[in-house]
Amino acid sequence: MLKNSIKFLVGNFKDLNNKKVIITLSLVSLFLRLPFFFRDYIDRDESTFILLGQSWVDGFLPYLQLWDLKPPLTFAFFAALISIFGKSFIALRIAGTVLVIVTAFFTYKISTRITSKKVALGAALGTVVLLSLFGSLQGVMSEHLSMAFFMPGLYLLMAKKSNGWFFIAGLLMGIVVMVKLNMAYPILFLGLYLCYEAIKTKRTALFWYTTLFGAGTITVILATILPYYLDGNSLVWWKSVILAPLEYTSARRYPLLKLAPFFLIITAFLFFAWKKKYVNFKDRTVLFLITAIVGVLVSFLKGGRINGHYLIQLHPMLVILVAITLNVLLTKYLTKIPKSVLFILLLVPVESYLEYGNIVRNKLRHDTFFNGEGFTVPDYINKNKLETKNILFLGYHIGYWNLGKLPPTMASTHPSNLCRDELFPFFNNPRKTSVEELSYIMEELRPKTVVLRKNKRIFDKKELEQNAYIEAYLEKHYKLHTTVENAEILQRLEGF
Known part of the structure; x- marks a missing residue:
């Protein structure tokens, strides 16, 4: 039944187009996240973003009336939604769903550069699941927002070859940094990789592309300072956006041994995929993905801690390589996927099933879905x-x-x-x-x-x-x- 439903939805994988992919990702994302639209809060960070967004709508720049440890564009996103839709939890959660869909779609687009559409769709659906389940990921986190700009920016760096597109990629990455400061590491690594390509190939165009990429990123960062400069509060921006996160990471670090197992697992997988030649590590797209993954891992190491929602920044890139590796293994060792595997897949969204039950019970008891x-x-x-x-x-x-x-x-x-x-x-x-x-x-x-x-x-x-x-x-x-x-x-x- 599940298999037939998927075939009906996406049709022949060879005929899969962007429209079908977006519809598929939208339906799956909505199914997984819909019951959480009515929850009061899912993660305390999300609640804090809402408070600062409301403060901005009320006329106060972030860090002047209320304060939290995030760059200003995180709060700008919530402020924009509140100014348009008012105090609407549903609007906020729908926006979060759109962020997941955008991230997953560009995961698909990047994947199609190095694998089949079938595997690419699997990677995109895996992204939806990993960004929507397991812990507090049903809310709207700053990581969701950052990746909805990072993945399109990464795709443009890989796929486009003109000055304008590289500047736009830089603008997108500038937004990413001003949502999640630690993402400066993968963006810096990508810029360095572009410089390496330019030096290796001696192509003048690549030097211009890299320059415009950096210029776009810096443009957004400077733009976020402007309101504070005009308000005479430039120092507030500097202390809150730059200095405070640096102090926080130095004061709240986990012991290295606590982080080691995570890094060992990722390293072991990448080594396995390279050694077995399941992934072509000479492919330019793969090299971009590896560069981004290493950048995120370095940011985790420099930050000295890893929370569950931090992994949102890693999953979209990593899941592409995992999907390619799994496809090779399944093709090699399984002629037919056992029904038990499909049954397990049906059990993955158990958090969503439970929440559907919760909102139904709440409606029957209190005559409202909101709980x-x-x-x-x-x-x-x-x-x-x-x-x-x-x-x-x-x-x-x-x-x-x-x-x-x-x-x-x-x-x-x-x-x-x-x-x-x-x-x-x-x-x-x-x-x-x-x-x-x-x-x-x-x-x-x-x-x-x-x-x-x-x-x-x-x-x-x-x-x-x-x-x-x-x-x-x-x-x-x-x-x-x-x-x-x-x-x-x-x-x-x-x-x-």
């Missing part, structure tokens, strides 16, 4: 007229957006930023340490209402001092008002 404490807690607060002045969300902080409120301080824009005191100097925070910041919020701003995650530690387990302070303070000065789903709403005791 999560980011909706129910603000709804309870409004209905019961609880005090929202200086309200503090230590969990479910998308609630600020639904209540139309701001976090009490810049440091509390993202709850985990409260513990990143190494970043405080970069937004001129008057308090120097995390405990001082918490003390200021709790003892001077004195929020009447505090929202926590039920049965969850407030901060990371490594933040011993911060957890000890906040737990002791809440125990003494607050009482549990009510529990809403998995959220606890605390109220300040009278006289405190």
